[in-house]
Amino acid sequence: MILIGIDPHKSSHTAVAVDASGHQLAKRRFVVNAGTFRQLMAWCEQWPERRFAVEGAGGLGRSLAQQLAAAGEHVVDVPSTLSARARMLATGGNRKTDEADARHVAHVALFRPDLRQVTPEDQTTILRLLTERREDLVHERTRVLNRLHGVLRDLLPGGVATGLSADKAAAAMKSIRPVTATDNCRRDIARDLLADLRRLDRLVKDNEVQMREALAATRTTLTHLPGLGTVLAAKVLGHVGDVSRFPTEHHFASYTGSAPLDASSGNNVRHRLNTGGNRALNSVLHTIAICQIRDGGRGQDYYLRKIAEGKTPSEARRALKRRLSNVVYRIMKRDHRNQLTHAA
Structure with missing residues (x-):
């Protein structure tokens, strides 16, 4: 069984093939483009009995790891912390090259049978994307809401109460009667912020609908x-x-x-x-x-x-x-x- 370790980067992927005892057999660097996966598979055809180990299969190596998994290849995810430890324990551990990193990724996979096997993306990946999107939207909504609080504090005596929503802000803004040009500017900014708040509220609700549909597809009872x-x-x-x-x-x-x-x-x-x-x-x-x-x-x-x-x-x-x-x-x-x- 040949194990192929891959050190992925944005512009290139370096692959090193080792045998069951960890001896390096071959290496190759692939420039990342539309034909990278095809070139990698053509190079690997010389080893019918093979497995792959990709460093950071959930990060920079996600695309390549998913392509390999979708093609039916056996792929494991090697965390960067483990490959870094393997490099430090190796002879000349201070030397860091893409070839050496790929070799250490393969060595980790040889002696760690508990590594996570990469599987094709499914409904759980969609759920993670949707939850991360929701977190971004909620953070942005909070920022806009805090900014709107600050502007209304300068326009209305005593500002507005906590627990502000788009409807409450709109009701409070009806009583604003700007006197100076500066207050006119503040009112205009408050209107823009209110529009942003309503837009984010809609996006959060749409996100929840998508999340509910994706969750139903998993048939979970959580x-x-x-x-x-x-x-x-x-x-x-x-x-x-x-x-x-x-x-x-x-x-x-x-x-x-x-x-x-x-x-x-x-x-x-x-x-x-x-x-x-x-x-x-x-x-x-x-x-x-x-x-x-x-x-x-x-x-x-x-x-x-x-x-x-x-x-x-x-x-x-x-x-x-x-x-x-x-x-x-x-x-x-x-x-x-x-x-x-x-x-x-």
Whole structure:
């Protein structure tokens, strides 16, 4: 079996082929253009038994990795942190070239069977794109709203109350009677900002409609979990992708950052807060926990039981997040099995 490591860049891709023992067999640099994939596959035809390892298959290497996966090739994603460590451990680790990077990518794939296999993009990719788009729109809406608050504060005595919306801003602006040319300018800017706010409101609503349709296509049952609505479910599916890549709920909890880290030393057994993992998923679990603690039910009962055991509110909330991570994992695994059964 030949393993081909690829170091991708915007303008070029460097590929290095190694055998099962890690010895380099061949190398080639491909200029990125419309014929790059065809040239790469023509070069690889000399090794019928082959696998590919692409550094950053979720970033710069996404396009090439997806083309390989769509062609039926076996492709794994090598995180840049692992290839960097391999380079530092190798002889002459300070030397960094595209050829050396591609070789180290292949070496990592040789000795790490747990690397994520790249699969063709599906509905989960659409959900991630839609959730990222929503975040951009919400951030932009917040910026426009804050700016509108500032302008209205200078036009109206005492400004306007918090919780401003487009309709409330429009109602408040009806009473504005500019006296000076400066106030006229402020009013015009406020009108422009109000128009921007209405436009962003429409885009956010359209985005939610698209998200709801994409979520329905996945046949997920995540939204049955209290505190987990359409937007949060879309974020979970978009970031997790194929849940089968996590062998156990403990691996999933580590990925979400909800599992505490072992910091034991000698006879001193202790754990510390995990500040790593996927922070977007950790934020989702936090939101679900807050909603369940507020609204009652099994989540609130578990939280209060931890408080009664002597845990602080923060510790009890983290314990609930860890439990919710297991619940989300089990729901996604069940949905995955049902989809396989339905497809068969």
